[in-house]
Amino acid sequence: MTHTLHRIGSYNDLTEDYVFLMMPSKGINVEGSGEKLRTFLEMALRHNPVIIGDARKGNAYHQGGIDNLLANIEDQAVVQAVFDNKETVVTLLKELKEADLGMSVVVSGIATEVHEACRQAGLERHTVEHSLGRWGRTDKLPPRQILEITNMCGHSMVPAQLVYNMLADIRTGRRTAENAAGELAKPCMCGIFNTKRAARLLAALAEAF
Amino acid sequence: MQVKEELCVGCGRCVLYCPVQAISLSADRKLAVIDQDECVECGACLRSPACKTGALYQPELTWPRAVRSLLSDPLTIAPESGISGRGTEEMKTNDVTARFKRGYAGVAVEVGRPLLGARLRDVEKVAQAIARFGVEFEKINPTTSLMADPKTGKFKDDLLDEKVLSAIIEFAVPIEKLPDVLYTLERVSHEIDTIFTVDVCSRCNPDGSIPHEELLARGNWWYSINVKTNVGLGRPLAAE
Numbered sequence: 001m002t003h004t005l006h007r008i009g010s011y012n013d014l015t016e017d018y019v020f021l022m023m024p025s026k027g028i029n030v031e032g033s034g035e036k037l038r039t040f041l042e043m044a045l046r047h048n049p050v051i052i053g054d055a056r057k058g059n060a061y062h063q064g065g066i067d068n069l070l071a072n073i074e075d076q077a078v079v080q081a082v083f084d085n086k087e088t089v090v091t092l093l094k095e096l097k098e099a100d101l102g103m104s105v106v107v108s109g110i111a112t113e114v115h116e117a118c119r120q121a122g123l124e125r126h127t128v129e130h131s132l133g134r135w136g137r138t139d140k141l142p143p144r145q146i147l148e149i150t151n152m153c154g155h156s157m158v159p160a161q162l163v164y165n166m167l168a169d170i171r172t173g174r175r176t177a178e179n180a181a182g183e184l185a186k187p188c189m190c191g192i193f194n195t196k197r198a199a200r201l202l203a204a205l206a207e208a209f
Numbered sequence: 210m211q212v213k214e215e216l217c218v219g220c221g222r223c224v225l226y227c228p229v230q231a232i233s234l235s236a237d238r239k240l241a242v243i244d245q246d247e248c249v250e251c252g253a254c255l256r257s258p259a260c261k262t263g264a265l266y267q268p269e270l271t272w273p274r275a276v277r278s279l280l281s282d283p284l285t286i287a288p289e290s291g292i293s294g295r296g297t298e299e300m301k302t303n304d305v306t307a308r309f310k311r312g313y314a315g316v317a318v319e320v321g322r323p324l325l326g327a328r329l330r331d332v333e334k335v336a337q338a339i340a341r342f343g344v345e346f347e348k349i350n351p352t353t354s355l356m357a358d359p360k361t362g363k364f365k366d367d368l369l370d371e372k373v374l375s376a377i378i379e380f381a382v383p384i385e386k387l388p389d390v391l392y393t394l395e396r397v398s399h400e401i402d403t404i405f406t407v408d409v410c411s412r413c414n415p416d417g418s419i420p421h422e423e424l425l426a427r428g429n430w431w432y433s434i435n436v437k438t439n440v441g442l443g444r445p446l447a448a449e
Contacts, residue, residue, distance in 0.1 A: 003294060005437050006323070006406050014435060025302035026291050026349075029444065056293045058284055062256060076291055078301075096442055104302040104443035111436040115417075118440055126441035127303040128419045129315070129410035131433040132391070135398040136405055140325055147323065155283040155294065156323050156374055157253050162225045187226060187253050189283045190294075 003055075003154025004080070004108040004192055006131045008147060011110065013201075016084040017152075017194050018109040020044065020092065022101075023078040029102055034075045036101040041070060043095055044081035047088045052081045053191015061186050069191075080192050086113050093121035145205055149198055153188035162187075163202075170206040177203035210248055210255060212241050216264035223265060226257035228374060229326045241265075249326050249374045250274070251281035273367045276329070279351055280373035287351040295319075296377050297350050300410040303439050307412075307447035314384045314421045315410040318394060321375035322406050329355065330369040331401040332376045336362030338397040339378060342390060347379040384411060384420055388428050410437070412449075 004019040022040045024033035041052055045066070053059045054069055056077040063069045073079065083089060089107060096105060107114050111128070118125055134141065141147060142160040150158045166180035175183075181198035185191075219239040224232045231247035232254060234240065241264070255265045270278055278285050280295050290297045298306065300315055309315040320335055321327030332352065340346075340362035346353040355376075357365045362378075382390055387409065394407060409432075411421040425432050 003296070005408055005435065006433075007435055008433065011434060021301060023292070023298065023301055025298055025305045025443065028302075028305050055283065056286070058256075078292060078294075093440065100444070101442070102444035104298075104304055105440050106301050106437050107440060108435065108437045110434050111438075112434075114436065114438045118438065123440045123442070125413045125417060125419075125438050127300045127309060127410055127412050127439040128422075129300050129408055129437040130419075130422065130425065131435060132407040132409060132425070133431055133433065134323065134404055134406055135394065136401055137325065137403055141323070141404065151323055156228050156321075157251065157283065159226060159228045159230070159253075160324060161230065165225050187228075187257060189256075 003190060005129060006154065007108070007151055008144070013197065014110050015086065015113060017197050018083045018086070018089050018107060019192050020081045020083070021078065021106040022103045024076060024103055026076065030076045032075065033103060034073050034077060036103050037077050037079045038070055038073045039099070039101060040096070040103070041079055041081060043099065044092065047083065047092055049081040050084050050194050050196045051185065051191050054079050055190040058189045059185070059191035062189060080190055082192055082194050084196050086117055089114070089117040090120045093117060093123060097121060097123060149184065149201055152193045152198065154192065155189065157187040157189065158184050158193065166202060167206050167209070170202060177206065210243055210250060211266055211268055212243055213264045213266060214240055216262045217241050218262055222259040223254045223257070226254045226259050228253055228324060247372060249281040249372050250277035251374050252284070273371055276355060276368055276371050277373055280376050289349040289351050289354055295351065295375060297347055297379060299379060300437065300439055302443055303412065304441045305443040305445065305447050307449055309381055309410060309412055311412050311449065312384055313381045313411065314387045315381050316390060317408050318378040318405050319375050320378065320405040321373060321403055323404070325403045326372050326374050327376060327403045328369070329364055329371050329373065329376065331403050332378065333362060333364040333369065334401055335397050335405065336378050338393050339380065339390065342382060342386060344380040344382055350377060350379045352376040352378060384424065387421060387424055391428070391430060
């Protein structure tokens with residue numbers, strides 16, 4: 001549950017981070033769903049997504065490229081696409097409404113922005129989920145600036161020490177922020193790690209420390 | 210995960226890719242060493258570009274250690290849910306399942322996330338605290354399958370020391386009980402040695418408002434500006 005929910009950051013920063021998720025439901029509309037999920041990702045690819053992924057088979061890096069990812073989609077997969085602007089969210093929602101693929105669609109992002117996007121696309125929100133944050137031994141966690149990056153992988157596969165290592169590489173000129181963001185995206189098997197946002201955050205952090 | 214010592218060159222790159230920092234270099238810095246008690250069998254190091262010599266390998270896991278992979282490796286498909294990852298369809302398909310009906314709040318408590326991981330002993334503490342509300346834990350969630358008694362939240366004894374990247378306790382409650390559930394979670398958060406994330410969902414009202422949001426605001430509970438929104442495109446729509 002919730003692998004796209006717990007992204008944290010400033011309002012302005014999060015206005016450039018939206019995750020679309022599409023999936024069928026076991027026992028209801030799984031049969032033949034693979035083709036519909038593939039159609040969705042093909043639609044998403046026409047709108048210049050930051051990244052796409054398939055939680056069942058792994059991200060594009062793991063599968064050896066986007067063509068393989070598309071070819072390997074199975075019934076009952078869970079597929080995702082990440083975008084960096086609300087205008088595309090509205091456009092894609094309109095296209096999905098028109099395409100009527102019959103698969104459930106979830107959009108993660110700032111509540112007010114996604115609500116407005118739904119209105120513009122002529123859709124009514126069905127169910128909404130909020131994060132109530134992190135409870136318990138928060139003293140054991142890395143600083144918030146690091147969590148803003150690691151939390152973009154909802155399965156906690158992006159380690160804090162890898163982020164620190166990438167920051168060191170950026171500071172010493174061994175990598176660009178974009179290259180570092182690409183490296184951090186590799187462990188995120190669902191393919192929801194927003195590399196554009198990560199590069200922005202990494203560049204700012206590398207300059208600040 | 211294990212290291213073939215004859216192949217390891219001690220480069221240390223795999224250390225960077227372990228989400229729970231279970232890999233270190235030996236004192237003479239010649240070998241990677243994996244703390245087997247801390248390793249959650251997520252497979253991140255093996256899939257990563259870190260090891261150039263093929264020194265990492267995944268031995269077959271047997272019970273009870275196999276639960277580590279089930280709740281840590283995002284590519285492991287849980288037999289209960291039929292999907293990859295540690296969770297379920299939850300609100301993501303609520304438009305076609307009506308799993309969370311009007312008047313109810315869906316709650317998920319993901320113990321160990323982010324980054325710390327959790328012993329199932331701590332997951333049990335949270336589950337037992339919640340079970341007192343008489344909730345039914347989601348049957349197709351793999352975490353529920355690890356309970357000896359889902360009515361009490363008691364886990365199987367041989368699992369309690371196992372460490373996983375995270376385990377999700379998932380249930381629905383009548384929405385008026387939500388504040389009491391949150392107070393209980395706040396109390397038990399001081400009794401565990403790890404972290405958990407909490408999320409709450411509900412079916413929107415006919416006017417588009419969110420039933421649980423009013424309760425959270427009234428109780429002064431912190432909640433994120435970020436949400437997940439099921440936009441209602443699934444078919445056939447569930448009868449309500």
